[in-house]
Amino acid sequence: MIGLREVLVAPRKIADLTAHLQPGQERMLAAGSMRHHPERTIWHVNSTEHGGGVAEMLRPMVGYSRALGLPVRWLVLDAPPEFFEITKRIDNGISGVCGDGGPLGYAEHEVYQSVLARAAAVLEEHVSPGDQVFLHDPQTAGLVGYVRRAGAVPVWRAHNGADEPNQHTGVAWEFLRAYLRDAHALVFTLPHFAPAWHKSLASAVIPPFIDPASPKNQPMSERVALSVLARCDLIDAEPSAPPVFTRFDGTTATAELRPTVVREGRPPSPDSPLVLQVSRWDAVKDMPGVMLGFAEHVAPRSDATLMLVGPEVTGVADDPEAAQVFDDCVKMWRALDMETRSRIQLVCLPMADPDVNAAVVNALQRHATVIVQKSLSEGFGLTATEAMWKAKPLVTSAVGGLRFQVPDLSVGTALTDPLDLRAFGNAVTRYLADPANSRTVGERARARVAEQFLPDTHLLAELALLRDLSEMVLR
Incomplete structure (x- = not known):
């Protein structure tokens, strides 16, 4: 099965978050959310609903955003095992490690593009002109061009990276480079995770977070x-x-x-x-x-x-x-x-x-x-x-x-x-x-x-980036 499916997340109780915030952060969060254009949906697209840090962040991010009145939605990519073998190879590469040592050549591009072309047909049914779309990790990089052609604003986010570039990072980033050239912005976890060529695009650094009210982090005696x-x-x-x-x-x-x-x-x-x-x-x-x-x-x-x-x-x-x-x-x-x-x-x-x-x-x-x-x-x-x-x-x-x-x-x-x-x-x-x-x-x-490293800091950083991109697009 190849395609995209929406993960429905109910609004979170914002009090579950604000109970843990620093003084003044609650007001900043409310003010930041009010400045977002209500007709521009913010989409997040990744490759798994459960398991791993990205999924664990997206669920509370969508829930708290909806509680604040933000139009945030979440899509998950379904793809065959051979696709994920390739994207795991890329992810290992941008992390600076060899992984399975397999190639990232023409045949791998063919599989990668074929899967994402079919997923893009579903994506275009959801995304409207002016929407803002966060695409997470190598699995979604090939959707950047489709998002832009739909009149939306693509932002690609790399959650991993290497402390020092090496032969593995070079091969992996070169694989992704052509797919990312139409991105309005790239987001990295740390500044030095970015490839040298990223300076031709707008970029931001936004560290991840944990949800203090989630089943994994809530108080437990x-x-x-x-x-x-x-x-x-x-x-x-x-x-x-x-x-x-x-x-x-x-x-x-x-x-x-x-x-x-x-x-x-x-x-x-x-x-x-x-x-x-x-x-x-x-x-x-x-x-x-x-x-x-x-x-x-x-x-x-x-x-x-x-x-x-x-x-x-x-x-x-x-x-x-x-x-x-x-x-x-x-x-x-x-x-x-x-x-x-x-x-x-x-x-x-x-x-x-x-x-x-x-x-x-x-x-x-x-x-x-x-x-x-x-x-x-x-x-x-x-x-x-x-x-x-x-x-x-x-x-x-x-x-x-x-x-x-x-x-x-x-x-x-x-x-x-x-x-x-x-x-x-x-x-x-x-x-x-x-x-x-x-x-x-x-x-x-x-x-x-x-x-x-709590959700308020992360959400404010994302909203600030989207405001900046909106102003750039309107110029």
Whole structure:
């Protein structure tokens, strides 16, 4: 099935957001939304409704925007596996990594253009002249020309990027360049993610955000978190509170699912310190490196356990590499000695109910002692933002947006070399051994997120860009 389908999102309670805002931000948000032309629909187009940071941002962005009276809508691209294999290759390339090493030549352009030409026929039924269209990531870059020919304003957004250009970034950006030349503007997560040729187009830098009221980030007590994890057989405990949470639509639900778990014996005790990484099963997230760093440099010096958590390997439509990465992790786990294996769990969370999935991740992050995100490359790293929001000590890599989020030791540890497993182990064990410092670092990290990485800042930046583009178009 090739095409575009609309994701319907109900308006969010704006009070759920404003309760977390800095003084004056609520007034700025209301004023900014009132300045948007009510007859110009703002569209967001991406390639998955569930799974990954873009989808997690779009749902609250659309919901809060609608609550503010903004005409914002969301379309998702459906495409065959061979299309997503190509776009994953491009995405890896602009992130500076090799990926599957496959070509990006004439045949790949043919597949890419064929799929997006068919999707464009559906897009043109939705978009009207004067509308403003955010196209997200490589999967949608080929729609730029169609949007412009429809009389609308195309803005293409790259959520990933590389700290330094290399042969992989060169090939990937060259593939995209011809499709992007008609964009009214390009948006990047960080300034240095942009290719050298972007200066011929208008551009902006807008960091991502987390939604503090979402099932993944809403408040959750330790008792509820333990009950959720016990019901999911991830912690060896008896539930002591109802494992409930508030869904995205405002209704109450039970957080319970049946994950796929690879482990030896029983789940860890609730009293066992937990080191946690939550991410896609993606090579650049370096789940195997986290496992090896824990086995060699954390397990011998602590009584902590490690949990590596990702979505079920078929749960994210535009990520065809997940099964292979997970299989590689299982092989590495099996090669460890039994005592070390007994302290490591590999967990795949079902995606059938995204709200329940998010609530279980919330429980894991709330219960964790130390959260890590040891990526080799990272556009931004919303799982790091989530950890900071929950006031957890964070060990991450000084790459991409992670370096921007954790600029110094006051809010976490960013490893200069993500491949240095000894440094990784030292950072984790320091937090495990010093709960008082961990609390202080976590509290400062939460304050940083409240100031810079909530939806209000993001929405105001997008509206400002669209106003500027409208003025340019009218000249």
